[in-house]
Amino acid sequence: MRPEHPPGTIPLLERQAASEALKVVLVPHPSNDPNDPLNWNNWRKAFNYLLVLAATLASFTGIMIQPVLWPQMVEDMKMPITAFQHGQSANLAGLATGCALFVPLTIKYGRRSTYIASVAVMAAGCWWTARRTSYAEVILTSIIIGWAGAINETVVQMTIADLYFIHQRGRANAFYQLAVVAGGFLTPVAAGAQATAHGWRWCYYTLGITQTILAIVFLFGYEETKYNRVSNGLPDLQSSVQLDGVKTSLDQDQDLKEGQTDVQSEPGLAVSITEAEIPAPNTYWQRMRFVTTTPESLWRLFIAPVSVLFLPHVLFTAIQYSSSICWLVLYSATSPIIFSAPPYLFTASGLGNLLLGPLVGTIIGSAYAGILSDRLVVWLAKRNHGVFEPEMRLHLLLPVYFAMGGGLIIFGVTAAHGLHWIYPSIGGALFGFGFSAMGDITFTMVIDIYYELTAEAFVGVTFVRNAISIAMPFTVSPWLKNMGMANMFIVVGCLCFGIGMAYVPLLIYGKRIRTALGPRYYKLVEKRRFY
Helix, strand or coil: CCCCCCCCCCECEEEEECCCEEEECCCCCCCCCCCCCCHHHHHHHHHHHHHHHHHHHHHHHHEEEEEHHHHHHHHHHCHHHHHHHHHHHHHHHHCCCHHHHHHHHHHHCHHHHHHHHHHHHHHHHHHHHHHCCCHHHHHHHHHHHHHCHHEEEEHHHHHHHHHCCCHHHHHHHHHHHHHHHHHHHHHHHHHHHHCCCCCCCCHHHHHHHHHHHHHHHHHHCCCCCCCCCCCCCCCCCCCCCCCCCCCCCCCCCCCCCCCCCCCCCCCCCCCCCCCCCCCCCCCCCHCCCCCCCCCCCCCHHHHHHHHHHHHHHHHHHHHHHHHHHHHHHHHHHHHHHHHCCCCCCCCCHHHHHHHHHHHHHHHHHHHHHHHHHHHHHHHHHHHHCCCEEEHHHHHHHHHHHHHHHHHHHHHHHHHHHCCCCHHHHHHHHHHHHHHHHHHHHHHHHHHHCCCHHHHHHHHHHHHHHHHCCCHHHHHHHHHHHCCCHHHHHHHHHHHHHHHHHCHHHHHHHHHHHHCCCCCCCCHHHHHHCCC
C-alpha cells in the first residue's frame, strides 16, 4: 500500500460483466478458510453477536439503573444523594481506566477470555451491590461494575470489525446502539417497577442472577472472533501492492487519476490469493479455547491508543461521544432530583417510566443511522465511480444535532415550568434519537477508516468519554442551584449543537486529512504488527 493513498478509501461497487448489474464488493475480502469469522454463516454470526449484545445490555443496565433507585437508596442507607453521585463518578472512573487496562489484553489474547471475565466480574459486582450498606461499598462496587463494563464499547467494535463487511457495519452498530440504549432507558423502567414492589436490592439480585447465567452461556457458547489474516497466509488491509492503473468497473472508460480518486486496496481486491490448502474447520473445543495469542508487543499495545487518539477522525468521535455522554449523565442525574420533588412527586416506578421517551427516540435513531447510513454509502459510492469514502456517513448528522440540542432544551425548560411529564419526555425522545444515531454514524466511520487499529481507536474514544464525564455528577447540584433547570439545559442544548457542528469541516476536508496522515497511520500499523 502506498502511503499517499488515504486509509478508508476503497472500491465498494463493481459491475458484473454478464448482466451489467451492480454488485457490492466484500470488504474486507474473506479468505477461503472456514474458520475465518467473515465466512461464518448468518446464524453463527448472529448467535455470537447476540451474546455480545446481551452482555452489552446487561452491563449498561448495571451502570444506568442507579439514578432511578437513588430515592430508595437514600432512605434505606441513610446517606445523602451526593454519596450516590460520587458513586456514579467512581463508576465512570472505572469505565475509563478499565478500558485502557483490559483492551490491550483483548487484542493480544482474544475476545473470548475478555467477555467471559467481564460478565463474571459484573455478576460479582451486582451481587455485592445488592448487599452493600456503607459509603465505602458504594464507591468500591461502582468501580468494579465500571471495570467490568469498560470493555463493552471497545471490544464490541472489534467484534463488529471481525464479523461484518463494510456495508453491514452500520446495521451491526445500530443493534449495538439499541442494546446500549435499552440498558440505559428500557431496563431502568423495569427496575423502577421492581423497586417499587420489592425494594431496590432486588433489582441487583435479579441482575446478578442474569449475569451469572450469561457468564455460563459465554463460557460454553461464545466463539473467538479474533482471526490473524497475516499468519494464515492472507494479505491484510495494508498489503504492499501496486495500484497504478487500477480502475473500477463502474468507470471503465475513465482513468481514476483524471478524477483524482485514490483507492485503497482491501485484501483480495487487487491481488491474487493462492492458498496451498484450505484448513479444516475447528473442532468445538478448538473454538472454545480460552485464549488466542498473537505476537504483538503488549507494551506497544498499551501506549498505541495515545497516538491513535490524535488522528482527527478518532479525536472528533471522542469529543462527540464524550460530550453526548456528559449530557446523558446530566439528564440522568437531574431527573430524580426534579421529578421526585413537587409538583411531580414520582416514585421509583415513575422515574423509570420517564425513560420511555428516550427509549422510543433511540429506537428510531438506530433505525435512521443503521439502515439509512449503509444504504446511503452504497448510493453515494455509485455516484462516485463506485468508490467509498468514510465521510459519506456524516451527511446524516445535521438533523441528529438539531434533535439532540433541541431535545435537551425542551426537556429542561418544560420540566422547570412543571409542565405535564409528556413534554419532558418528548425532549428526552429527541435527545435519545440524536444520541443513538450519532454514536452509530461516528463509530462506524472510525471502523471504516482505521480497521486495523479499531481497538486502539476505541480505547482512546472510551477513555476520553469517561474521563470527561467523571466530573459531571459533581457539578449537577451546584449548577442546578446557581443557574436553574431551564437556563442550565438551554446552555447545554446550545453547547451540544455547537460541538456537533464540528462535523462540517470534517465532511469537507476529511479526505485531505486522511491523505496527509496516511503515512502516520500505516507506520502505526507496522509497529503493531512487527514489534
